[in-house]
Amino acid sequence: MDRVWQRVADREAARLRDLFTAHASPTVPPRAALGHALAALVLLGFAALALLGGWLLLRALGLGGLSQGTRIACGLGALPLLLFAWTARPRVHRIEGARLTEAQAPELHALLRRVGEAAGVTRPVRIVLTPEANAFMGLHGPRREPTLGLGLALWYGLGPQERVALLAHELAHLKNGDPTRSGLVHHALTVLEQTVSVLWPDPIMEARATLPEKVGNLLLKGAALLPLGLAHLLLGLVGAGQQAAEYRADLLAARVAGSAAKAGLLDRLHMAHLLDSALHKQRHQPQRPHAFAEFRHMLDTLPPAQWQRARQEQAQHRVRLDQSHPPTADRLQVVQAWPSAPQCTLSSAEAARIDAELLPFVPDLEAAATEAYRDRISR
Numbered sequence: 001m002d003r004v005w006q007r008v009a010d011r012e013a014a015r016l017r018d019l020f021t022a023h024a025s026p027t028v029p030p031r032a033a034l035g036h037a038l039a040a041l042v043l044l045g046f047a048a049l050a051l052l053g054g055w056l057l058l059r060a061l062g063l064g065g066l067s068q069g070t071r072i073a074c075g076l077g078a079l080p081l082l083l084f085a086w087t088a089r090p091r092v093h094r095i096e097g098a099r100l101t102e103a104q105a106p107e108l109h110a111l112l113r114r115v116g117e118a119a120g121v122t123r124p125v126r127i128v129l130t131p132e133a134n135a136f137m138g139l140h141g142p143r144r145e146p147t148l149g150l151g152l153a154l155w156y157g158l159g160p161q162e163r164v165a166l167l168a169h170e171l172a173h174l175k176n177g178d179p180t181r182s183g184l185v186h187h188a189l190t191v192l193e194q195t196v197s198v199l200w201p202d203p204i205m206e207a208r209a210t211l212p213e214k215v216g217n218l219l220l221k222g223a224a225l226l227p228l229g230l231a232h233l234l235l236g237l238v239g240a241g242q243q244a245a246e247y248r249a250d251l252l253a254a255r256v257a258g259s260a261a262k263a264g265l266l267d268r269l270h271m272a273h274l275l276d277s278a279l280h281k282q283r284h285q286p287q288r289p290h291a292f293a294e295f296r297h298m299l300d301t302l303p304p305a306q307w308q309r310a311r312q313e314q315a316q317h318r319v320r321l322d323q324s325h326p327p328t329a330d331r332l333q334v335v336q337a338w339p340s341a342p343q344c345t346l347s348s349a350e351a352a353r354i355d356a357e358l359l360p361f362v363p364d365l366e367a368a369a370t371e372a373y374r375d376r377i378s379r
Helices: 002-022 031-060 068-087 106-119 152-156 160-176 183-199 203-207 211-257 259-269 274-284 291-300 304-315 328-337 348-378
Strands: 126-130 135-140 145-151
Touching: 002 211, 002 328, 031 068, 031 183, 031 211, 068 183, 106 126, 106 160, 106 211, 106 348, 126 348, 135 160, 145 152, 145 160, 152 160, 152 291, 152 348, 160 211, 160 259, 160 348, 183 211, 211 259, 211 328, 259 328, 274 291, 274 348, 291 348, 304 328
Parallel strands: 126 145
Antiparallel strands: 135 145
């Protein structure tokens, strides 16, 4: 079954790649509409259970003049439903990171606005700094405020024009749309994931379970299969839309920063794993001011043969229908199919001034990256 499902995913990935290679703005089959319908059903089901719990609680408290025994039964029925509703409730998305205000980094915020104007995105965007070799665009808080999560390691690992491509790509997600960024799909996935988390037995307790407890755990796992299956189905339905959103963001970033800069950014993402090597070297044999500078040095001095091996490995990478990003090799192929000159540029002097603005945040984020690295190698 896994092999059959993977073949379907491979065909879907190749179809999307070929669509965007042949057409800059292709029409993607509207399978995501089914995903939104499923998300609505999930949330309606959750609301129905929560309302049932509330109604049973009111009955238990005396509404309707029921007998004492019936009221107790209603109370026993209301308790698990209300506990479930509270635990699995849709949550306001919180984005972790160090908030970077315009007063702290006026050059970076000015660049972000300049890139946004070139990309056609005028919404104000918060910036939070994280220690990873990654970046993301999320919607934060009850007002769903656009927030750019900027991995400081990745920022240091990029050249000036590649940084423009990075900002343009993330801002493009506010313009092009991504089905999982819609409140409906996001909240439905939250409910399903929390439901699985509630039902799935704790591994440590499961290892010490008695026979009756093992039977109970098996029943709980069986019950968790439904929300787990619905979550995978929902992600599968919106998966093509997610991956199409990445291609659109890539192409818009290429038009803003230039296709060479966007291709360079994707190429450098092949080597994000070198951050661990940089953290290790900085701890034991420091030669650069900090680990993020060491990461940049590693990328700048990497032998061509190692780049080629990384590209070949990425070319073999396969994705699933529920993964949000297409293979990096496919993304490179699409970007290179549509050569573009840069509309927005960043000089080396401007990039250096932005680095000076970010320097006060380096020690804390470097320490956080080091701690995360230690956690990974200790598992």
